[in-house]
Amino acid sequence: MENGNGSCNGSLPAYEQHFPHYELYLIETGQIAAPDHFYIFSLLLFFSCVRHSERFFQQICNGFDKPQQYAVTAFLKWMLESAQMRQEIDRMMIRRSIQDAMPQTMLPPETPPNPNPAPLQRESSRLSLPSRLTSSTVSSGDIVDGSPLRLGRQPPKISPPTPKTIILDERTKQLKELKAQLEAERYEKGYLEYVKEIRELRTELQACNRENESPNKQRGVDYKVARIERLLAEKEEALDRLRIELETVAENNRNSTEMINYRNVQIVKLKDQIQELENSLGSLSECIAEKDEVIKCLRENNEELQRFIEESRFKQNGPLPENLNTSFDGMMELSSGGSSNGNGTGRSYNITPENMAHAVVDVQLKEKEAENCLLKRSLEIIEQEKVRVSGLVGSFFRLYGDLVGAMPYGSTNPQDVGFVEKMNIFKSCYESLFEELGKFKESKEMLEEKSDALEKDVRALKTELLARTEVLENLERHSADIERQLELVKQTANEYQRKNQVLDEDVNRQKRDLLKLISEKDSLSQQNLTLNVEFKIDYLMLSLNEDYEGSDFSSWSDKMDDLKERVRTLKEDKERLTGMNMKITMEKVGLEKHISVSEIRLEGPKMYMKINTLN
Numbered sequence: 143m144e145n146g147n148g149s150c151n152g153s154l155p156a157y158e159q160h161f162p163h164y165e166l167y168l169i170e171t172g173q174i175a176a177p178d179h180f181y182i183f184s185l186l187l188f189f190s191c192v193r194h195s196e197r198f199f200q201q202i203c204n205g206f207d208k209p210q211q212y213a214v215t216a217f218l219k220w221m222l223e224s225a226q227m228r229q230e231i232d233r234m235m236i237r238r239s240i241q242d243a244m245p246q247t248m249l250p251p252e253t254p255p256n257p258n259p260a261p262l263q264r265e266s267s268r269l270s271l272p273s274r275l276t277s278s279t280v281s282s283g284d285i286v287d288g289s290p291l292r293l294g295r296q297p298p299k300i301s302p303p304t305p306k307t308i309i310l311d312e313r314t315k316q317l318k319e320l321k322a323q324l325e326a327e328r329y330e331k332g333y334l335e336y337v338k339e340i341r342e343l344r345t346e347l348q349a350c351n352r353e354n355e356s357p358n359k360q361r362g363v364d365y366k367v368a369r370i371e372r373l374l375a376e377k378e379e380a381l382d383r384l385r386i387e388l389e390t391v392a393e394n395n396r397n398s399t400e401m402i403n404y405r406n407v408q409i410v411k412l413k414d415q416i417q418e419l420e421n422s423l424g425s426l427s428e429c430i431a432e433k434d435e436v437i438k439c440l441r442e443n444n445e446e447l448q449r450f451i452e453e454s455r456f457k458q459n460g461p462l463p464e465n466l467n468t469s470f471d472g473m474m475e476l477s478s479g480g481s482s483n484g485n486g487t488g489r490s491y492n493i494t495p496e497n498m499a500h501a502v503v504d505v506q507l508k509e510k511e512a513e514n515c516l517l518k519r520s521l522e523i524i525e526q527e528k529v530r531v532s533g534l535v536g537s538f539f540r541l542y543g544d545l546v547g548a549m550p551y552g553s554t555n556p557q558d559v560g561f562v563e564k565m566n567i568f569k570s571c572y573e574s575l576f577e578e579l580g581k582f583k584e585s586k587e588m589l590e591e592k593s594d595a596l597e598k599d600v601r602a603l604k605t606e607l608l609a610r611t612e613v614l615e616n617l618e619r620h621s622a623d624i625e626r627q628l629e630l631v632k633q634t635a636n637e638y639q640r641k642n643q644v645l646d647e648d649v650n651r652q653k654r655d656l657l658k659l660i661s662e663k664d665s666l667s668q669q670n671l672t673l674n675v676e677f678k679i680d681y682l683m684l685s686l687n688e689d690y691e692g693s694d695f696s697s698w699s700d701k702m703d704d705l706k707e708r709v710r711t712l713k714e715d716k717e718r719l720t721g722m723n724m725k726i727t728m729e730k731v732g733l734e735k736h737i738s739v740s741e742i743r744l745e746g747p748k749m750y751m752k753i754n755t756l757n
Contacts, residue, residue: 160193161185161231181236187214188221198335205328216243370652377645384638391631398624402617409610416603423596430589437582444575454524 169175174182190199203214220239225231303311 160189180240181233184217184236184240185231188218192218192222201335202332213243219243366655370649373652374649377642377649380638380645381642384635384642388631388635391628395624395628398617398621402621405610405614405617409614412603412607412610416600416607419596419600419603423600426589426593426596430586430593433582433586433589437579437586440575440579440582444579 187199190196191203203211206214217239220242221231221236224235224239
């Protein structure tokens with residue numbers, strides 16, 4: 143490209159890169175020669191509308207008249223077909239394309255020769271080229287001979303003016319004024335679009351968009367970011383699996399501990415129950431022994447009473463006593479002795495019926511007396527026995543008054559009670575004792591049954607105790623196994639922690655590399671964005687200078703100065719914002735590094751505390 147003075151700048155290497163076969167003509171001062179202006183603008187039109195289409199130039203072309211649009215379309219089509227045919231884009235090809243695309247209606251009219259052909263040439267060029275290029279054509283100097291735009295035959299002599307030609311000149315002047323107004327409107331429209339584009343660029347610069355980055359570099363950075371994110375996801379999954387395993391082991395350990403505690407509580411309760419049963423069994427055994435002693439004593443008393451009753455009955459219903467026999471024998475001897483003595487000694491006793499009766503009476507008296515004595519002795523014995531038995535019974539009822547009620551003879555005097563009444567009392571006492579004995583037997587049987595049931599319960603409890611002991615031993619073995627598993631898990635957790643630390647270090651290193659890449663990418667993006675903005679601003683400035691340089695509108699120069707001032711201000715704002723953005727980016731990178739280091743320092747103690755809590 144060239145500036146307002148027609149000097150070359152840094153954009154000419156771009157033309158040499160895209161159009162290497164085009165030979166550029168320069169004058170001694172280093173400026174582009176005037177004939178090359180058309181070729182350069184033709185190449186610019188082809189480059190900006192076909193090779194790398196720009197919407198700005200397309201909008202300019204859309205503002206042309208229909209014949210001019212047709213001419214531009216034909217020129218671009220011819221150039222595109224020639225380029226597809228692999229023809230070299232050089233000076234001759236451009237000249238041929240312009241000649242073939244030029245319609246007959248745009249050729250200059252036949253006019254007489256003029257000693258000063260420069261205005262005519264400028265007018266013909268203004269009529270033959272699009273209005274976008276006319277201003278630059280006028281301002282670029284006279285067209286030399288051999289220019290590709292000198293088309294058609296030499297004009298004949300100019301005829302004298304006629305009213306028709308005068309009207310035509312007026313109409314032509316009006317048409318030029320309308321074109322100037324149209325150009326002014328187009329300038330206003332372009333200026334507004336330029337301001338809008340500057341605002342968009344400012345917004346893009348402030349937002350630090352990354353739309354113009356290199357695709358290959360972006361793909362490389364995206365690949366690295368995706369790889370790091372994948373590694374982070376794998377590390378997080380490994381940590382989640384390890385955390386789940388630790389929680390599972392801790393839950394199993396907690397359940398086993400609760401089970402062991404519950405079993406210990408149950409064992410303590412069972413031991414207490416067994417101790418209580420043993421104590422109750424001992425008390426029941428003592429009670430049974432006491433009841434057996436009571437029953438034994440009652441049996442002995444019962445046997446003694448039965449023996450006493452049998453002796454009493456035998457004494458009452460037995461043979462006569464010996465004294466009665468001896469008295470009867472003596473009496474018989476006396477009777478026999480008297481008769482024998484009377485015969486032998488001479489003493490004779492007169493045995494008369496009176497004597498016999500008297501002897502019989504004496505014998506009966508003696509018998510009665512002997513019987514009375516016997517009865518008295520037996521009565522005394524019975525009285526003594528009765529007193530003894532009464533003492534025994536009284537002592538018995540005193541000892542076991544809670545089992546037998548008060549006896550009816552307690553308030554009677556033993557001397558005032560007859561033998562039959564005494565026997566009835568003894569009989570009733572015996573019956574009551576017999577009934578109590580039956581009750582004691584029943585209670586003994588019930589106690590024996592309870593003792594058997596208690597023994598069965600004790601055996602069942604002993605069996606359950608053995609089973610619980612086996613369960614406790616199994617739980618202790620299971621607890622030992624769990625402790626060994628916990629030790630293995632602790633070792634595995636330590637190994638995982640060590641690996642996790644290594645992986646965290648790797649991840650932190652990769653994060654640092656990623657942050658470096660991001661910072662480099664941001665800097666390159668800012669540089670690329672800055673270059674794009676500068677290129678667009680320079681390009682727009684150059685296009686505006688070329689479009690409106692040498693114009694008759696004095697207000698355009700003021701507007702261009704104002705626009706240049708605004709562009710300079712925008713450049714300064716852009717540089718200031720770029721510096722601020724770089725400073726913010728560096729602060730962000732430093733803050734992210736600080737945060738990552740803090741997370742690494744905090745995650746280690748948290749994991750250690752978590753493992754200790756699980757232990």
